[in-house]
Amino acid sequence: xxxxxxxxxxxxxxxxxxxxxxxxxxxxxxxxxxxxxxxxxxxxxxxxxxxxxxxxxxxxxxxxxxxxxxxxxxxxxxxxxxxxxxxxxxxxxxxxxxxxxxxxxxxxxxxxxxxxxxxxxxxxxxxxxxxxxxxxxxxxxxxxxxxxxxxxxxxxxxxxxxxxxxxxxxxxxxxxxxxxxxxxxxxxxxxxxxxxxxxxxxxxxxxxxxxxxxxxxxxxxxxxxxxxxxxxxxxxxxxxxxxxxxxxxxxxxxxxxxxxxxxxxxxxxxxxxxxxxxxxxxxxxxxxxxxxxxxxxxxxxxxxxxxxxxxxxxxxxxxxxxxxxxxxxxxxxxxxxxxxxxxxxxxxxxxxxxxxxxxxxxxxxxxxxxxxxxx
Amino acid sequence: xxxxxxxxxxxxxxxxxxxxxxxxxxxxxxxxxxxxxxxxxxxxxxxxxxxxxxxxxxxxxxxxxxxxxxxxxxxxxxxxxxxxxxxxxxxxxxxxxxxxxxxxxxxxxxxxxxxxxxxxxxxxxxxxxxxxxxxxxxxxxxxxxxxxxxxxxxxxxxxxxxxxxxxxxxxxxxxxxxxxxxxxxxxxxxxxxxxxxxxxxxxxxxxxxxxxxxxxxxxxxxxxxxxxxxxxxxxxxxxxxxxxxxxxxxxxxxxxxxxxxxxxxxxxxxx
Amino acid sequence: xxxxxxxxxxxxxxxxxxxxxxxxxxxxxxxxxxxxxxxxxxxxxxxxxxxxxxxxxxxxxxxxxxxxxxxxxxxxxxxxxxxxxxxxxxxxxxxxxxxxxxxxxxxxxxxxxxxxxxxxxxxxxxxxxxxxxxxxxxxxxxxxxxxxxxxxxxxxxxxxxxxxxxxxxxxxxxxxxxxxxxxxxxxxxxxxxxxxxxxxxxxxxxxxxxxxxxxxxxxxxxxxxxxxxxxxxxxxxxxxxxxxxxxxxxxxxxxxxxxxxxxxxxxxxxxxxxxxxxxxxxxxxxxxxxxx
Numbered sequence: 001x002x003x004x005x006x007x008x009x010x011x012x013x014x015x016x017x018x019x020x021x022x023x024x025x026x027x028x029x030x031x032x033x034x035x036x037x038x039x040x041x042x043x044x045x046x047x048x049x050x051x052x053x054x055x056x057x058x059x060x061x062x063x064x065x066x067x068x069x070x071x072x073x074x075x076x077x078x079x080x081x082x083x084x085x086x087x088x089x090x091x092x093x094x095x096x097x098x099x100x101x102x103x104x105x106x107x108x109x110x111x112x113x114x115x116x117x118x119x120x121x122x123x124x125x126x127x128x129x130x131x132x133x134x135x136x137x138x139x140x141x142x143x144x145x146x147x148x149x150x151x152x153x154x155x156x157x158x159x160x161x162x163x164x165x166x167x168x169x170x171x172x173x174x175x176x177x178x179x180x181x182x183x184x185x186x187x188x189x190x191x192x193x194x195x196x197x198x199x200x201x202x203x204x205x206x207x208x209x210x211x212x213x214x215x216x217x218x219x220x221x222x223x224x225x226x227x228x229x230x231x232x233x234x235x236x237x238x239x240x241x242x243x244x245x246x247x248x249x250x251x252x253x254x255x256x257x258x259x260x261x262x263x264x265x266x267x268x269x270x271x272x273x274x275x276x277x278x279x280x281x282x283x284x285x286x287x288x289x290x291x292x293x294x295x296x297x298x299x300x301x302x303x304x305x306x307x308x309x310x311x312x313x314x315x316x317x318x319x320x321x322x323x324x325x326x327x328x329x330x331x332x333x334x335x336x337x338x339x340x341x342x343x344x345x346x347x348x349x350x351x352x353x354x355x356x357x358x359x360x361x362x363x364x365x366x367x368x369x370x371x372x373x374x375x
Numbered sequence: 376x377x378x379x380x381x382x383x384x385x386x387x388x389x390x391x392x393x394x395x396x397x398x399x400x401x402x403x404x405x406x407x408x409x410x411x412x413x414x415x416x417x418x419x420x421x422x423x424x425x426x427x428x429x430x431x432x433x434x435x436x437x438x439x440x441x442x443x444x445x446x447x448x449x450x451x452x453x454x455x456x457x458x459x460x461x462x463x464x465x466x467x468x469x470x471x472x473x474x475x476x477x478x479x480x481x482x483x484x485x486x487x488x489x490x491x492x493x494x495x496x497x498x499x500x501x502x503x504x505x506x507x508x509x510x511x512x513x514x515x516x517x518x519x520x521x522x523x524x525x526x527x528x529x530x531x532x533x534x535x536x537x538x539x540x541x542x543x544x545x546x547x548x549x550x551x552x553x554x555x556x557x558x559x560x561x562x563x564x565x566x567x568x569x570x571x572x573x574x575x576x577x578x579x580x581x582x583x584x585x586x587x588x589x590x591x592x593x594x595x596x597x598x599x600x601x602x603x604x605x606x607x608x609x610x611x612x613x614x615x616x617x618x619x620x621x622x623x624x625x626x627x628x629x630x631x632x633x634x635x636x637x638x639x640x641x642x643x644x645x646x
Numbered sequence: 647x648x649x650x651x652x653x654x655x656x657x658x659x660x661x662x663x664x665x666x667x668x669x670x671x672x673x674x675x676x677x678x679x680x681x682x683x684x685x686x687x688x689x690x691x692x693x694x695x696x697x698x699x700x701x702x703x704x705x706x707x708x709x710x711x712x713x714x715x716x717x718x719x720x721x722x723x724x725x726x727x728x729x730x731x732x733x734x735x736x737x738x739x740x741x742x743x744x745x746x747x748x749x750x751x752x753x754x755x756x757x758x759x760x761x762x763x764x765x766x767x768x769x770x771x772x773x774x775x776x777x778x779x780x781x782x783x784x785x786x787x788x789x790x791x792x793x794x795x796x797x798x799x800x801x802x803x804x805x806x807x808x809x810x811x812x813x814x815x816x817x818x819x820x821x822x823x824x825x826x827x828x829x830x831x832x833x834x835x836x837x838x839x840x841x842x843x844x845x846x847x848x849x850x851x852x853x854x855x856x857x858x859x860x861x862x863x864x865x866x867x868x869x870x871x872x873x874x875x876x877x878x879x880x881x882x883x884x885x886x887x888x889x890x891x892x893x894x895x896x897x898x899x900x901x902x903x904x905x906x907x908x909x910x911x912x913x914x915x916x917x918x919x920x921x922x923x924x925x926x927x928x929x930x931x932x933x934x935x936x937x938x
Contacts, residue, residue, distance in 0.1 A: 380748075382741075382745075383741075383744065383745035383748045383749070384745070386741030386742055386744070386745045387742060387745040387746065387749070387757070389738075389741075390738060390739075390741065390742035390822075391742075391757075391760055393738070394760070394761075394764055394815070394818060394819075394927035395760075396773055397772070397775035397776055397779055397815070398719050398767070398772070399772070400775070400779065400785055401771070401775040401778065401779065403776075404778065413778060413781070413783050413785060413788065426831065428780060453655065453656045453659055454656070456652050456655055456656050457656035457660075459652065460652055460653050460656065460657075463651065464652075464653060467653060470658070470664070473653075473656075473657055473664075476660040476661070476664050476665060476927075478661070479664070480664060482872050482873075482920070482924050482927070484873070484877075484893060484916060484917075484920070485876065485893075485919075486876055486877070486878050486893045486896045486897060486913070486916075487668075487671070487876065487917060489898075490715070490896070490900060490909060490913055491668045491671045491912070491913070492663065492667050493675060494667060494670045494671060494906070494910070495663070495667035495670055498670055510663060513659075513663075514659070514660070514663040514664055517656065517659070517660075521656075526759060530692065535761025537856060557930065571766050574768070575768045575770065577769075577770055577879060578873075578878055578879065578897075582900075583727045585766070592768070592770050595770055595771070595774070596770060596879075596883075598834045599770075599774050599883065600882075600883070602777070602781075603774075603777050603778045603781070607774065607880070608778075611771040611774065611775070612770070614767070614768055614771060615767055615768075615771065618763070618767050618768075619763065621764055622759060622762065622763050623759070626755065626759045631754060632713055644924065
């Protein structure tokens, strides 16, 4: 493996593999995709993430060729693919329902695309075998789709769409039909196969954990627009909006007004009789501008006594405790009624837990722990 | 919901007795020695012998069979195309008229369908015979085929066709290699339905035919108008036997297939 | 191009062999009867054009239908017979469908097959089977005389009663199947919920089962009523001279009297009568499929 970090999107010299240019897609009066531009690079594992109806599936279907944009252009390797029909694109898709042909065996399903290309028998047999080995399905080659389990079907669908060695593989909610345990294993398997084959993957999912696990970059979508496109850690740590912060993981959002302190330092006045919050940010805010402090529960420390030196510190009483096994989330009610969530790892047995309902506690966090957002 | 009670048992018994006793009596008396169909005079198969020696009946059976094979095959092709158009083609010119013409023959009284076709055949000077019956039967049975096939297509997972396109098929190839094999059972039952409708039809065939071609139902009708005859009983018994064997075989086969598939799915889920 | 052929082929077929023939019927219903072959004088020729056709358009055949009491009596009696037999079929068919839906899982496929089997059996033969049963010396009379319920044989064949029996018998599966389909979908816990909330078994049936199977009942009734209205085979084999049904009248007008214009007018009026139940039926089906 190359020791340099894989980040072609930061290299201005790199040509993107896929380029959406001002793409708009309308269904009647409904705008599914709204003037959207996006670059995806070769060998990327790119995730389109968003709630249902956000337009992520439409993006994927436009790449596969099942929908055409109402306006704008989609380029694949520098060529506009909008007029190319789906059967002529070097793009393959793994369907959410898997869409395995029920009347064909696993072997025939995988060979289906190769046969359409008119390859000779030997080439097809070699390639199918290769795919069966890659997905560990050799034993099932002669079976029909209904004779194998859900996880195996998922692998057949993957093998079938990879068999033609497409430049781009589209995965529509590929793990949606699997149960939680199997899903985790399969996520790593997918990443493994992506790395082995070097194919560019675009995955559509509504499961943020899945997107964070598998993807090199994540695009968070809402109502046909891109909200943020960044690596999973940046999406989590430095969301660019309340929407993204709220969509990914658990977060406390505190609304207030900004007050300039010094370069990169602001105070946020957020409630009568409460000490202003202290935040560090590289963004610029005007004095008195409405702003939001987004702070993840696990970045908040909970203590019985007031900590000595803390950038931000508030007092409240424990309203509720959610015990999650490895973690506990404390819902702490402040005097003005605001609820702040704080999370601690349960490193000790529950009987030795330090806090319980109605306890008065202090919550504290550093100036850099939270993110200051304008919208 | 299985809360079976004596009431249900009684209503099922009465219902099915009502459905089957007339046919059973018909079958029993086809083996009656006597010419009088309502008086039992001992077991005999002589009416079957007479039936098989009756050339008029055999001719009619042959005409009926030919008409049924041709018309049901044509109807299956046209009906499947119509179903595909109805389910898959979005909007096109005259779509409402088209779907109207598909459904109307299903509720149209046979006398009207027959009358209108006869007037057409006379109007264009087509000589009436086997050809005109085939045309007439194809027209109404294609609508039945289209209803059967379109109800299957409506539940067809469209992503299967998209997957075929995605893997390099043209839309015609996708239909031939994926859609058709999967909807084949519905197409076959459509054909069987069209075939039986054609075999059974009396009214439309009576209008559509001329003196050159007589179908079995026309023959039976003119015979039974004069009263019950043991020969017709024998013929009926043969027809009922064929249908019964066919339906029982079909339902056993489909049940076996279902059971096997369920077992295999169960095994697959456990592995 | 291929898509065009796919649409055009069935489309053209139905236009030529369904719509055009029907327009011919309408046209001939507006013509005069003539003693020739074909036995009508056309009212419309392309040479004279549509204007002349519209000017000469006459409804004398339709006027004739209202003047001769045979016709309107036949329409009314067809409606009456179809209605009564629909109600009778429902009364027999509902308990059968209900019993099937309540039968155990392993019995249901067999019962289903027994209901479908008559579908595939010749209609004509099934009507014919009743001739031997209902006649003067038929099995029903033999049986009733033997039990001593009656002392002289009843006349059933060639009466309207026989027509009712025939219609109920042949159309029973059409009633049972949609009702069974509706009852089969019915969630058993709904009835348990009703009983849990204080319904007796009978009132749970009345307040839950019947309304939930409403669409099936309506579909079944139309599937019996619509074909029964234009029925020909049953009245002509089982009915007598006193049984007036419009399908039979049309047949005789055409084949015996050779009065094509009047036969066509009879057909047009029958279709006008049928449009109402057909539209209602369509609406019910649409509502049912929307509810799913």
